[in-house]
Every structure is written in C-alpha cells, then in structure tokens.
Amino acid sequence: MPHAPQQPPDGDSELAALVDYLYRTRGLDIGGYKRTGLLRRLTKRLRAIGATSLTAYIDYLESHPAEFARLLDTLLINVTAFFRDDLPWEYLRTEIVPRLVAQKSPADPIRVWCAGCATGEEAYTLAIVLAEAIGDDTFRDRVKIYATDLDEPALAHARIGAYDEKDVADMPPELVDKYFERRGKQVVFRKDLRRVLIFGRNDLVQDAPISRVDLLACRNTLMYFDTATQAKILARFHFALNDGGLLLLGRAETIQLHGNLFLAVDLRRRVFAKAHGAVRPRGPIPAIAPQRARTPGVETDAVLGGTFDAGPIAQLVIDKDGLVAAVNARARGLFRLGAPDLGRPLRDLEVSYRPYELRSLIDESTTAREPVTREAVPWRATGGEQRWFDILVAPIFELGGTVAAASVSFVDVTETRLARQQLDDMQAELETAYQELQSANEELETTNEELHSTVEELETTNEELQSTNEELETMNEELQSTNEELQTINDELRLRSDELNQANLFLESILRSLRAGVAVLDRDLRVMVWNDRAEDLWGVRREEADGAPFPSLDIGLPVRRILPSIRACLAGELPSYEAPIRATNRRGRAIVCQTRVLPLLSRTSEAPRGVIVLMEEPPGDDAAAADGGPSAEGASEGDAPA
Ligand SMILES: C[S@@+](CC[C@H](N)C(=O)[O-])C[C@H]1O[C@@H](n2cnc3c(N)ncnc32)[C@H](O)[C@@H]1O
Known part of the structure; x- marks a missing residue:
C-alpha cells in the first residue's frame, strides 16, 4: 500500500522537511509522533551537535551517517521495567489469562503480542505472568509471545534476555529465582521458556500487524503518537485481535475516543476488549395503538373517538382512497387542519409533503402491511420554532384482514432531540476536556520517561566517570610508587653529591695548601x-x-719549552720531568720557577689521563740557577724530548 509520511499539523516547514527526509532516506515515519515531544527530543540532538536549525541538522545527517542511530536512540525512548506499574499484572494472572484460556479449546494456541517491547522486560513479564497462571508445560506448549519494536538495538538486547541484578531488584525474589538463571553478575531468562518468545522489528505506523492475537499489550507507546495516528494504530489492533481478544494499555493511556472499536473491561487497569464493531441502535419509537377511520366500512365509537381526539400525539387517518378520514385535535392545531379538510384527498393538503412526503410512506406501509417510521424529521411552523417528529405510519386492517386505512402519527421528539443535542455538546466538551487532560497526562508521562532516560544516561556517565576515576586512582598510585623510587634515587644522589662535595673540598684544600702553583x-x-x-x-x-x-x-x-716533556709524559715515555725555568712573574720580576711535570695516572688504564704541572718559586730565588741544569728524577730540560 503506498504510504507517505504524516506531516506535522501546523505546516512547520522545517520539521516537515526533516520528516520527509527521514522517510525518503531511511523509511522512518516520525510524522505521527506528538509534535511537542518530537521537537523536544530533536532539540536535544541539535544541541548535542551544535546545529542551530532543523535545516542545518538535515545537512549534518547527510554528511554524518552515524548520526541517524543517535537520533533514533533519542527519539525512541525505551524506558521500561519488569512488572512496570504493578497494577495490571496480578489481575492479568488471576482474571484475564484464565478467561482467555476458558474461551479456547484445550489444544488452541494462545497468541500474545507485546507491541513496543523495548529491551524485552515487558515481554518477559508477560511470559512469567502466563506461566504462573497456566503452568510451565501449558505455557511451553500453547503460548506464543510476539514481541516487537522499531528499535533494533533494543531488540538485540531483548533477544539475549540477560539483565543486571538491579533490573530485577523490584521483582519478587522467588520469581527471579524461578524464571532466571544466574550468570556472573547477570540474570538470564530460562532457556526452556525463552523459545516461546519471538522478537522482531515491527513499525506500528507502517507495518502490518500480527494477526489472530488473544492478548495485545501495547503499553506506554501509544502516548508518543498524536491522536490521528493513535486512531490508526488502534484500528490495526482491532484487526489484529481475535473476537474476545484483550488489549492492555499503559497507565497514562486510554482509548476513550475510539469507543466503538474497544470496550473497557477494567478502566483502572487499562484493560479493553475488542468490540464487534456495531454501534448500538437507538431505542424504538413508542408504539401507538392502531386507529380506526371514520370512513364507511370502518367502525367508530364515541369512546374511541374521544380518546383519539384528545391524544397527545398528532394523528391523521387516511383511508384507502387517499382521503383524510380523521384528524385529532393535536394534529389540527399543528398542521392547521379543520373539519372541512375531512374527506379531502391527502395530496391536496400541505401536510402531505411537509414535514415529510407522506403518501410514499403510506404506500410503503400498506404494501408491507406493517408500520414504517422516519426518525427526527425537522419541521418549522410558519413563524414558529424548529421542532422534530418521529413519523410512524401504520396500516389499519378490516376484520377480513384487508388494509382499510393508514394511521399517521407525529411523535414530537423535540425535547428529546434538544436534550440529546445538549448531551452531545456536553459529551463533545467532555471529550475535548478529556483529550486535553489525556494529552497533558501523556505529556507528563513522556517527560517522565525522558527524565528516566536522562537519569539512566547520567547514571551511565556517572559510571564512566567512576571508572575514569578508578583509572586515575590507579595511575596516581603508580605515580606515587615511581615518586618514592625517585625519592630514594634522589636521596642516594644527594648522598653521593655530599660525598663528592667533601672530596672536592678536600682536594681544594690540598690544592690550596700546596705552595706550588698547580695546573692539571x-x-x-x-x-x-x-x-x-x-x-x-x-x-x-x-x-x-x-x-x-x-x-x-x-x-x-x-x-713552549716544557711542551715536549709534557707530551712525553702523556705518551708514557717520561715518568716525570723537573727543571727550574726562567720566567717573569705577574709583577714583572724575573724569577726562576721550579717546574715539575708528572703524568696524571688513572686507576684503570695504562695511559695517563693528563699531566700535572707543578710550578714553584723556590725560596731565596736564584735566577742564576735557572736553566743551570736539570734536577729531574728521570729527565732534565736538556733531556726533554723534542
Ligand atoms: C517507553 S517504551 C515502552 C516499553 C514497554 N512497553 C513498557 O511500557 O515498559 C516505548 C517503545 O515504543 C517503541 N516505539 C516507538 N515508536 C514505535 C513505532 N513506530 N513502532 C514500534 N515501536 C515503536 C520505542 O522504540 C520504545 O521501545
């Protein structure tokens, strides 16, 4: 069947463009969701990605395909719980299920549809309630639970049937023990019962419904849709249900406005039954005793005549020739008829066609030999107010059974009609008020669900933060231990540094104490x-x-003069060298500097690391002695290698 996305009612063009875009590119029809809720949830996404308009958001969707999943997640609020709003469940177990079972023969399957099942909690709740009511074996043999949703990730979760302990915390513990197996920190729905449930994708707006259903639970889902879409979905539910099938709605939902499709079984618990569709007929028009005409061949008497004339209902009697045989006082007053009109052909009188074409009615009744009626026929007397009549034409039989005349009665139903009109108006007002209340209620419920989901999101974020925190804590501890190690190393270094300083100071003082100038x-x-x-x-x-x-x-x-000796020492060729050398000190005085070159020996290697040059002005300096001859242990200046 061709389908087009439903458009937002107020012609909001940006929203309409998004609805259209999603339908064209993804086959998703969000046009039937309530506008305020829809906009609120869209705003959330816009804010998250920093888009300033729905048009910008469409562009974003186009260039970021992954955004679609996030949008869907935001739109399809799948807050749910096991035994959510405990009101209906016990009633379902003790009243509804036994009633359903009683309607069927023992081998008949029991078909259940959980529409909008989210992550599966409700479908498993239904399974538990049914198994509790009819026992595991019958449940396994006869029950099929079709659980559907639009949200694929939610369905994937539902199929696994594994939940955290906190998800079943509000369930009676004995039911948890009976229907779930523990696996680590999770509980998993029992495998042998699990195969009774079939999870699948079904879009309530676009897809064909599951058929021949005995029990249909669609809770907290209809309320997201606008009234028109709710009506469409409910029509599908009506089709889906078997005769006698039951519909279970959520706490904030009802189907007051679609009363001809469903009847309330228990309004408080939101249980409805499929109606057979027929609208109840209105009550019958009050019967009027057959009148006798005063025409030849029709007997009259004074009592009957008096009763006829004084009767509260306007009446005429028309004989078989179409002549007016009798008119009572009420009819005379209403239709301005008088004694001269008796015996005249009906067709010559205004009453024959106003307020209704009487002759064809009389023909119809005479031919069928039974009364015919026309209800609520309007009529306004000249200058008078509007009135309504139920018109009844009944044949009057002679003793032999032939039709002798027809009585025409005008039952004034103006008061009833006005009262009904008033009642209808009040009903409409009531319905509007109810609808507004309902809508406000649903809006509240939706907001509540959104809050729930925000709380869940916050809880997740909190958990993430907690785990980040734990990571930081670990890192902190690692850093602390590294820090302690560094501290130890630092202490050691400080110790070594102190020792080094001591050694340096010691060396320094040795160098300072020497009378000789030292160059290393x-x-x-x-x-x-x-x-x-x-x-x-x-x-x-x-x-x-x-x-x-x-x-x-x-x-x-x-x-320059001692350089050869220095190089020889460095090369290990000369153990030491000593000679007085003439020099000029800083005051410009010529001195003889006793110069000594020694190799700087390292502990390990053979080769000297450098040389030590000791330069000393001998006491009682004797310049003449300078260059006078070597006094080296191993070599003199004269011996210094070139
Ligand atoms: C708030 S949950 C209700 C879950 C459960 N029925 C309960 O009452 O706990 C509403 C569910 O309706 C689903 N949903 C929304 N639009 C849908 C659609 N067009 N067709 C099928 N499911 C839809 C969402 O995915 C979500 O899982």
Missing part, C-alpha cells in the same frame, strides 16, 4: 685544575684558565 691538564692539554697559587704566580684567574689550552695561556712561564 687533560690529554688535549686543556686546563682542568688551576689552583690559587697558580693564580698568584701568573696573574691568571681560575675562570680564565679553566678549559683553556695550556700552551695558549698568557703566563710568564715559557710553556
């Missing part, structure tokens, strides 16, 4: 140590000397 050179002849005395001797500060190449230092000592 690395293998590249860069100055590593330059003590105070060397500073005093040559006027070069330690900062200048540190790291500088020794041969390029501007000191009064002719370094």
